[in-house]
Amino acid sequence: MKVWTVANQKGGVGKTTSVITLGAILALKGKKVLMLDTDPHASLSYYFGIDSEELTHSVYDVFLHSDSMDQEHWQKCVWQSPVPNLSILPATMAMATLDGILSKKSGMGLIIKKTLNKFASDYDYVLIDCPPVLGVLMVNALAASDKVLIPVQTECMALKGLERMHRTMQLIKTSQAKKYDVCIIPTMYDKRTRASIVAYRELQSTYGDQVWEGVIPIDTKFRNASMEKLPLPIYAKGARGVYAYNELLKSLENN
Numbered sequence: 293m294k295v296w297t298v299a300n301q302k303g304g305v306g307k308t309t310s311v312i313t314l315g316a317i318l319a320l321k322g323k324k325v326l327m328l329d330t331d332p333h334a335s336l337s338y339y340f341g342i343d344s345e346e347l348t349h350s351v352y353d354v355f356l357h358s359d360s361m362d363q364e365h366w367q368k369c370v371w372q373s374p375v376p377n378l379s380i381l382p383a384t385m386a387m388a389t390l391d392g393i394l395s396k397k398s399g400m401g402l403i404i405k406k407t408l409n410k411f412a413s414d415y416d417y418v419l420i421d422c423p424p425v426l427g428v429l430m431v432n433a434l435a436a437s438d439k440v441l442i443p444v445q446t447e448c449m450a451l452k453g454l455e456r457m458h459r460t461m462q463l464i465k466t467s468q469a470k471k472y473d474v475c476i477i478p479t480m481y482d483k484r485t486r487a488s489i490v491a492y493r494e495l496q497s498t499y500g501d502q503v504w505e506g507v508i509p510i511d512t513k514f515r516n517a518s519m520e521k522l523p524l525p526i527y528a529k530g531a532r533g534v535y536a537y538n539e540l541l542k543s544l545e546n547n
């Protein structure tokens with residue numbers, strides 16, 4: 293089981309899109325994939341038509357019942373997506389309250405890690421989608437992962453958000469004595485705009501070989517695919533966005 297977390301404290305940079313697209317590519321290759329939605333806004337869950345307000349079981353259960361959860365309870369939380377081999381552990385709005393409930397207790401940072409080790413070891417990949425805020429959910433996701441993917445929109449303001457994310461990782465790394473394998477992914481790259489080119493160069497000069505050498509281009513087909521509630525590799529497998537995520541995957545597998 294490989295656990296990859298997709299995180300950035302900046303919103304709208306392509307986190308959820310990266311989880312869904314990489315998840316679908318892996319599933320199409322025959323890998324067994326679980327996507328974990330830890331964002332209380334539940335965009336990943338909504339993407340697949342799961343109404344988080346109607347849900348009785350979600351990642352919330354993992355946190356509230358971490359000690360008593362058994363295989364049967366775990367199975368009630370997991371959904372099958374329309375793509376074979378691609379499962380979802382959805383989110384609910386109630387997860388927004390977890391910080392208040394859990395932050396005073398100690399030892400709450402490893403709940404996801406422990407739960408995945410117990411119930412998800414038969415998956416080849418677990419991909420965790422994070423909310424764009426630092427809190428108990430993101431700390432848990434980072435602690436559970438062997439690789440952290442940080443999508444960064446290639447525009448000048450995005451670099452500010454990345455600085456924040458970088459500081460967060462340093463803090464967590466120090467507190468958990470954990471070494472992260474980090475990959476910064478330039479997203480929504482538009483080669484016709486100066487902003488994209490400048491931001492990409494700045495990313496490379498500041499973060500060096502932590503930055504993936506490719507880019508995810510702007511591709512309007514991502515939005516079209518989401519309207520059909522399908523991952524882009526299923527909706528339009530020849531799209532340039534799919535080609536780019538395929539290249540990214542090759543690079544992640546080799547590093």
Ligand SMILES: Nc1ncnc2c1ncn2[C@@H]1O[C@H](COP(=O)(O)OP(=O)(O)OP(=O)(O)O)[C@@H](O)[C@H]1O
Pocket residue numbers: 302303304305306307308309310331335422423424479480481508509510511512514515518533
């Ligand atoms: N490469 C791309 N080209 C064009 N549109 C994209 C691309 N990647 C993502 N988008 C679109 O940008 C919007 C934001 O993407 P996404 O939801 O993946 O970001 P996010 O980082 O998860 O946001 P949040 O922080 O709110 O959870 C979505 O409408 C998505 O379809």
Ligand SMILES: [Mg+2]
Pocket residue numbers: 307308309331335336421422
């Ligand atoms: Mg998201």
